Amino acid sequence: MISSTFDIELPLLLEALYRKYHYDFRGYALASLKRRLTQAMDNFGCSTLSQLQDRVLHEPSLFPVLLEFLTVQVSEMFRDPAYFRALRDKVVPLLRTYPSLKVWVAGCSAGEEVYSLAILLQEEGLLERSIIYATDINASALERAQAGIYDAARIGGFTENHRKSGARTSLSDYYTAAYGKAVFDKALKTNIVFADHSLSTDSAFSEVQLVSCRNVLIYFDRQLQDRVLGLFRESLCRKGFLGLGAKESLRFSVHSYAFSDFVPEDRIFRKEAA
Amino acid sequence: MSTLLSLTQGVDAVVLGASAGGVEVLSALFPKLPRECSLSFMVVMHMPRERPSLLPEVFATRCGLPVREAEDKERVQPGTVYLAAPDYHLLIDQGPSLALSSDAPVHFSRPSIDVLFESAADVYRERLMGIILTGANRDGASGLAAVGRAGGRTVVQEPGSAAAPFLPEAALQEGPVDAVLSLAELQELFSYMGPVMLRRPLE
Numbered sequence: 512m513i514s515s516t517f518d519i520e521l522p523l524l525l526e527a528l529y530r531k532y533h534y535d536f537r538g539y540a541l542a543s544l545k546r547r548l549t550q551a552m553d554n555f556g557c558s559t560l561s562q563l564q565d566r567v568l569h570e571p572s573l574f575p576v577l578l579e580f581l582t583v584q585v586s587e588m589f590r591d592p593a594y595f596r597a598l599r600d601k602v603v604p605l606l607r608t609y610p611s612l613k614v615w616v617a618g619c620s621a622g623e624e625v626y627s628l629a630i631l632l633q634e635e636g637l638l639e640r641s642i643i644y645a646t647d648i649n650a651s652a653l654e655r656a657q658a659g660i661y662d663a664a665r666i667g668g669f670t671e672n673h674r675k676s677g678a679r680t681s682l683s684d685y686y687t688a689a690y691g692k693a694v695f696d697k698a699l700k701t702n703i704v705f706a707d708h709s710l711s712t713d714s715a716f717s718e719v720q721l722v723s724c725r726n727v728l729i730y731f732d733r734q735l736q737d738r739v740l741g742l743f744r745e746s747l748c749r750k751g752f753l754g755l756g757a758k759e760s761l762r763f764s765v766h767s768y769a770f771s772d773f774v775p776e777d778r779i780f781r782k783e784a785a
Numbered sequence: 786m787s788t789l790l791s792l793t794q795g796v797d798a799v800v801l802g803a804s805a806g807g808v809e810v811l812s813a814l815f816p817k818l819p820r821e822c823s824l825s826f827m828v829v830m831h832m833p834r835e836r837p838s839l840l841p842e843v844f845a846t847r848c849g850l851p852v853r854e855a856e857d858k859e860r861v862q863p864g865t866v867y868l869a870a871p872d873y874h875l876l877i878d879q880g881p882s883l884a885l886s887s888d889a890p891v892h893f894s895r896p897s898i899d900v901l902f903e904s905a906a907d908v909y910r911e912r913l914m915g916i917i918l919t920g921a922n923r924d925g926a927s928g929l930a931a932v933g934r935a936g937g938r939t940v941v942q943e944p945g946s947a948a949a950p951f952l953p954e955a956a957l958q959e960g961p962v963d964a965v966l967s968l969a970e971l972q973e974l975f976s977y978m979g980p981v982m983l984r985r986p987l988e
Contacts, residue, residue: 540858540884541879542877542879542907543884543886545904546876547888586887728857729886729887736858757870758857758885760856
């Protein structure tokens, strides 16, 4: 149960994290943030947020652990196969017309979606001339993404999703299984750039033809959502594509007029205005 | 005044949780709501992961109120039934507004009843009613206790009348609740959920 004192402590903690570690959670949606902080308090044995604030300010080694609680997403490869199928059938034919391709996976967490896109582009013969930027604010999540190693127990679900996405190859072509782990092929990584980037505080860094940012915006308040959609708008080339999560939309955004529906049922949008 | 009527006094929102057998129970309850009902309803029902969910269409035909799948950041409207989307947690945020999350499943469930109930208790406090219906998993039991701790009303379907008694029993083991109701009593309770003014206690 969250007391009203918790509501006083929460903005203080977020301000402290921003000033001390330059990580900005002040624009995160409160309900999920509270839930994650409650779990972090349990983990650290703190009975109040003030205690947690005290510890994380004075023991910097705790911050990366707290960051895991605040940022880590649970994803899977080819999550929502229909999204990947729509990319394959409807977006890829247009991406083919570009001599070189840049794709930005924003908030890539442990990399499941990055490898999904790399495999899809490989199957469509586009990976060789593509660069995939995979960004996240959590350095240890980026390390996991870069390693490309997942529990073998998850591979069954990944394989099923991949198949439903209209796969042209077998997922097993891309990993080696050993000791309960599946290690994804290094060759996929040749064209992936993993980078630390904050959607809250950093700017756009490259012009891209496709941004895929799924189940990240739901964690942000409307103001931060607008900032982030502004970054995507700035990064996308004219007629570039934006893919969001199954339950995310541009409906409430100040940037909605800059995009048109492309495959609305799978939340794929296209940049129109400059 | 009937005890069931007094349970509804001062309540602005109702959260409902069910798993196995839930469609049948909700189908028996929603038609009992008065047409002028001004409460907001948020429902988590454990369903096999599928997309799109047909539940909004299923209930819309049986309910006088608008029935919608919950959308992220949507402001909660009175007299509306919101169903959690498959494969996302549904939370209540300040506003009150709806919020979705893709966090890990809780008790193997996403959406999770606990996640909805705990976040709703935090926002609505004593103006919330939590109702636990039939279910085969313990997700929801600790959420209902959170509703009670925040001063809200707690209602459990009488386990003997539930298709799957496990969840109602788990909820009762968590601590005392305001009412344990048979299906017929739940239907009566729903029939009292009229306009707010009729449910305000007399000064």
